[in-house]
Amino acid sequence: MGLTSKVSNVDWIDGVQVSPLKLVPNERGRLMEVQRFDDSIFPGFGQAYITSTFPGVIKAWYKHSIQIDQIAVIIGLLKLVLYDAREDSPTYERVDTILLGELAPKLVQFPPGIWHGFQAVGTQETFALHLNSVAFIADTPDEERLPFDTDLIPYKWS
Template identity: 30%
Template sequence: MIRKEFSEIQGIQVNPLKIINGPKGDVRHALKANDTSFLGFGEAYFSTMHQGEIKGWKRHNRATLNLVLSSGIVRFFAFDDRTDSVSKGAFAEIILSLDNYQRLTIGPGIWLAFQGLSENNAILNICNMQHDPTEADNREINDPIMPKLS
């Protein structure tokens, strides 16, 4: 397993996002139709997690995810086991918060897990296709063929 930066895994983009502060509340950008990571719209949903809990491992085989922090602090883990990838064997992690406000675009074939680090954690996923339970694979967090998470 090779430790890399999140954006060094083929098929992952990390895009800084803009927060526009206002006296009555802020505007947080998420995704625009002219962003290079916008591949169409299938569905958008929020995923929440309790503090300390890890969700994953999950690999989408056709879907591209655009993940944006809605609240809290979340650590994301990615693992590339694709045989045809230049980053095969790479493992990466990144922590997102409002101080590190970015969009993670995760292409098909990359394993993903995420952990809530604060009390109220939520991420928005803007996916290019509607949910299809047959297009994704799941593994337990402690699966011995997956990287050990700490």
């Protein structure tokens, strides 16, 4: 049984999918299925990795031309901010803020052309699982960066 829908009653930036994840507890622990090849939003697989972010730390801004990004939080709470920089998008220049955390797990998928960044919220280190449609190649990275406090994106981190 794969992921099939967006979180209800929310209209995100065009192309962004936010899917609730199923958390299955039992007497030995818990299982959280993040993605399967038969999920309706499965973009293919290029690379999976985990990042940690210390409380209050901001990691922003990043944008890709080819890569589809997907993020799920494993431990902690993360504020993910998305900015639509695609001039041909119906949601051009829109900013969305999405909270991801272990207590209400979800997978956020966003297309190329979206500036994104995140900040750990709370008092503990946050661990996020990143599932990218293409692998990072150091010699030819599909990545643009801006400083977190740039005036080019209408968002101020707190």
